[in-house]
Structures are given as C-alpha cells and as structure tokens.
Amino acid sequence: MANLTLVQAINLALIQEMEKDDRVLLLGEDIGLNGGVFRATEGLFQRFGGDRVVDAPLAESGIMGTAIGLAMGGLRPIPEIQFEGFLGPAFDQLTNQCARIHSRTRGGLTCPLVLRVPVGGGIHAPEHHSDSPEAIYTHTPGLKIVMPSSPYDAKGLLISAIRDPDPVIFFEPKRIYRAFREEVPEDEYLVPIGEARTVCKGEELTMVSWGATVMQCMNAIEQVDCSIELIDLRTISPIDMETITNSVRKTGRCVVVHEAPKTAGLGAEIAASVMENCFLHLEAPVQRVCGFDTIMPYYKLELEYLPDAERIGKAIVETLAY
C-alpha cells in the first residue's frame, strides 16, 4: 500500500498497464519529457521511451482521429486531451467516428481506447479550463464515461478502462488531483465500470454525485444532523440506476449534485429515472444542486458557481421538509 494522491494513482495505473501490455501507448500534448501539464504522465517517457509516450502535434482532432486508427489497428491507445475545454476540436472524431465504429461495422471493427481528460473547475485556471461537459458525451451513444472521486477508484477504474473493449472517456477531476491522499494498493485491481459506490449508508435521504463534488457532499453531510446515503456514481455512462433505485426506495428522498450546468444535465436524467423507478416511494421532489446555466466564470467567481457544502446543505434541509 502507498499513500497516494489521485494523480499519482493515475500515474501508477498507467505504469502498471504499460508494463503488462505492450499494446498500450500514450499520445497527447506535452505528455512526454514534460510529464503532462498536471504531471499525470511524469516519468513515463523516461521509463517507456518516445515510441510509447508520444508528444503529439497540437491538434486535438488529430490526437483523437489517429488514436482511432491506432485502436482499429490492434493497439490500446490512451490519448490525452489537455483540458476539457479543448475537447471541441476533437468532438467530431469522438462522437461521429470513435463512438460509432463498433456499431457501423456491426462488430467488424472495435475502438478500444481510453480518452483521458482533466475536467471541472476549482483550480483558478484560465478560460476554457474549468468546464464540466460530461452530459454532452453521455448523450452520445457508444461511449462509456467514468469519473473517479478518489485515488483508490482512479487506479482501479483506469485499469478497467484500459482493458475495456469499447471506447471510454476517463474524466479526471482536476480540483482533487492533489486534494487528499488515500491508501492505494501496489498490486493491480479493478474497479468495475458501471458500478456506483455507496460512500456512506443512510436512511433519510439519498445523495448522488460524482467527481470533485463528492467531497463537497461529504462536507455538507458532516454539517447536518440527519442520516444521508451518499452514492458516488464513478461511472457516468452507463449509469448504475440499480444502486440509486434501491437507495431511493429506502430513503424516499433524493438530491443530485453536479458541477455541470443544470438544464439537460445528468441530474435531469437521474431525476427522471428516479420518477420511473421510485414514484410510489418518493416523499419529496428530486432536488438538483448544480452549476448554473451560465458560462463558467473566470476564477474570481468560480466558487460562487461551483456547488459547495452550504448550497448542498440547503437542498438537504428543503428536501427533508416535505
């Protein structure tokens, strides 16, 4: 066991999978000698060489599109897009090509790749460096999407993603890259894609979140005097509705917390699914604590935008009042 940050856990997972499987190679901007702008690939260029840790030209569509070719050619590429704000240029290759290859060839070709992308706000970054676009890609059939909230899950989910036969977007919440440490086993282990984690058990209210806001939810739960069950989705697509359903049928109340804008966000999908699956068990309307339907502000105001313990606590009180 080692006491690691989330970014160190990612680094360890990459090393172990690259040691194990020589089909795994990395491509992205500044991931080589520089080790990536967040140091997620620190030391990998030196360890595995320039053929396996490739500094790509500054072209996101090119990174995504060539990764598709690498995957169709039998390799397990791990492209990195430096920040979620730069997914735009890769959008066409990601949604119109990568996500469709398995289906449009009726299984003739597959596209096993992991697209690593730092995501979300809270680190005082410049414009286009703090967004939460996970719902856009959840709405794209053919992609799996994961977002860890802890070092342990980051390592186990990344290994699962690399071994997955389908394309996976691995969103890395940059706000918690180094926010805390956790015991992470040295040995390899898998955290299955598609399974949520019940962070803490509770009886009165179910809270659903993922990524960096899981920590805000835990802060909020500490500050209220009631029994709350917190579910960390870990995988955003496909959503583990079974875990949510079982919990809400027990508690009768549900609050969803995410950084992304509210309208047509994943909170809406979860609320609709809770209505379908738990209608006769509900004691209160499903509440959402989200980012706003605005442009993510520059960093002076980013904490006003991001859900915090105070806003989450208010939602808890209001939901319990029904």
Added chain:
Amino acid sequence: MPIKPVFTTTIDHVSILDEQGNFDATLGDGLIPDEDLVAMYKHMMTCRHFDEIAFKLQRSGRMGTYPENRGQEVPSLAAAYVLQKNDWMVTCYRENAGLFWRGLPKEKILLHWMGDERGNHIDECKVTPLAIAIGSQMLHATGLAWASKYKKDGAIACTFFGDGATSEGDFHEAANFAANLDLPVVFICQNNGWAISTPTKLECSAPTVAQRGIAYGMDCVQVDGNDIFAMVKVVRDAVDNARKNNRPTFIEALTYRLGDHTTADDARRYRDADELEMWEKRDPMIRTRMYLEQRDLWNGVKEEEQLDLAAKEIIQVVKNAEEIDAPSATDFFDSMFTDLPPELKRQRQTMRTSSLGQDPSQVELTNEVGQNN
C-alpha cells in the same frame, strides 16, 4: 543583408498514356505486365457496369442514394494493384474499383447504400468501410499506419479523399501527424474538379492541390488520374517511400466525376456541358482500350464477351444484396458495445412492448418485460 530564398520546390506532373493514346515508353515500358493490364481493363468494365446498375437500382426505388464512380476508376484501382494484402486501404466513397480489386464482395457496397450496416462488416480484406463524413478517414489511415509501424508488421496505409476534403482541418492534421511522426501513409487526393457544386478553385487557390503537402514536408506529385500507367508509377514510388523510409507522400490525381455527385444531385445546375464533353473524351476506359487494341491485346469480340460476363456477374451481385435476410429489428442495439449495459438491454427487450422506463412492479401490475430489476 540580401534577401535569399530559403526554400524552393517544384511539383512534377506525371503522364504516361494520354487521352490520344500516346504512350511514353521510357516511363511506361515494363510498368504493368500485359496480362495484368488486360485484367485491370476487364475489372474497370465490370466496375463501370456495376455503377450503371447501382444507378438504376436507385432510380427504380430498389436502393437509396448512390454516388456514381464513373470516370474515377483508375486511381483506386492502381493503388489496389500496387498495395500488398497486409496494407490498409482507407477510402471515402468513390473507390469501388480499388475496393473490389482488393476483394471486397461487391454486394457489400450495395448493402451499404441499401441502408444495411452489414455491408460495413468487412472480414475479407484490409479496407475500412466507406467514409461518408468528408475528410474524417485520413486521420484513421494515419493511426492505422502508426499501429503498423509500432507493431513492425510491414504494412502501410493508403487513404483516398477528394479535392474538397483538403479544405477540412482533419486533412491538415493527418498530413502533419504523418509527416512529423514519420508514418507510412500514402495520401491520394482524387481531384475530380468538384465538391458537389463547389469547383476546386474555391477549395484551393494554389495552382495545384499537390503543393498542400509541401507545407508538411512530404513528397508531393501531381498525376493524370485517368492514366493507369502514371497512377501505378506514382503509387508504387509512394508505397516504396512509405515502406522503406516511413515517409508519407501526397498524390494529386487529376480525374473527373463524369456523373452527378450522387443520385440526389443534378450537376447540370452548376456544370457546363462543354466541360463534361471534354472530360468524356478523357475517360480512362477509352485510352486503356486504345492501348490494348494497338498491341493486339484486345478487340471487339473480347469487349462483347467481357460485357456479357460483367452483366452476368452483376445480376448475381444484385441478387445477393437483395435476397439477404432482413436484419433483425434489434440489430442496431447489438453492436453498440461488446456487452450491452443494463439500460440498453432493457430498451432492446421492450422496444415494441412498453414505453421506456416504466416500472409497473411498483403498482403490482404484472408485465413480464417491464421489470426493472
């Protein structure tokens, strides 16, 4: 200090067999053995006939939109002739001649245009399915070539696209990746004069499309794309450069779309009849036949025999495409992922029997397909 040029270059144009039948023996002798050329001419005849029948299938309501290949048989055929079995051919949608030469069953192209994805499931040869989104496929070719270089399996990738596709950013990113990372890719631009209704001069204001490759530091050449000898020569040089040196090449093949963009298009709205008439005289079939007849390798009787064979073959191809069992109604679920996630399984199971997502067990109704868990 005097101003000095730091870089100058020229673009070569390669032509061996011109539209009058003039043949440059210095460049062309020994390039293609006679029996191979006869086989290629026969193949072009079959492809031309396939194209004609495909057009009629659309017009008679038996097939969806179809892009005629007529007039553009040579570039992809020449490439398929030069490529080895292990190489990748990554095309757009006017390369039937090359795809069929490589071994793609002809009915798969019909299936594709008949709205059936099973036409894209290709195990018979190393080609990717038709790329409909313009310019999307060149990056895939670059990645496939990269995978081959990484695996050291000796294969290269050859990709096709039109003049309009060189306006797309993905072309420039693919060229830049291939050149900077030393990847064995052959880029073949079929400059057919038109991107639907947009003439090449609105896609590229430089004197040649070929010179676009210069910016990326790769070898570039322009070739008569209706000249089978010239095409084989430049593709062979490019393939050698890729295989031996891991270097990409950009080939601009000058050709012409003798038909409309697709069956949904009417080129008379934007194209002069004179231009079409001029290019009909440059039809690659005419000069190839002329060359073969001058050398007693072909004659009218053989032409009739081959037309008959082609007609018989394509009748069977159409039959194969039309008589295939209909896909099952749930077919489009099954290849979304290697293993279907629970929600997709549920949607697949209930697609005709229930509105999505209800869970009647909550109100003690029984519905065998509506169960959530």
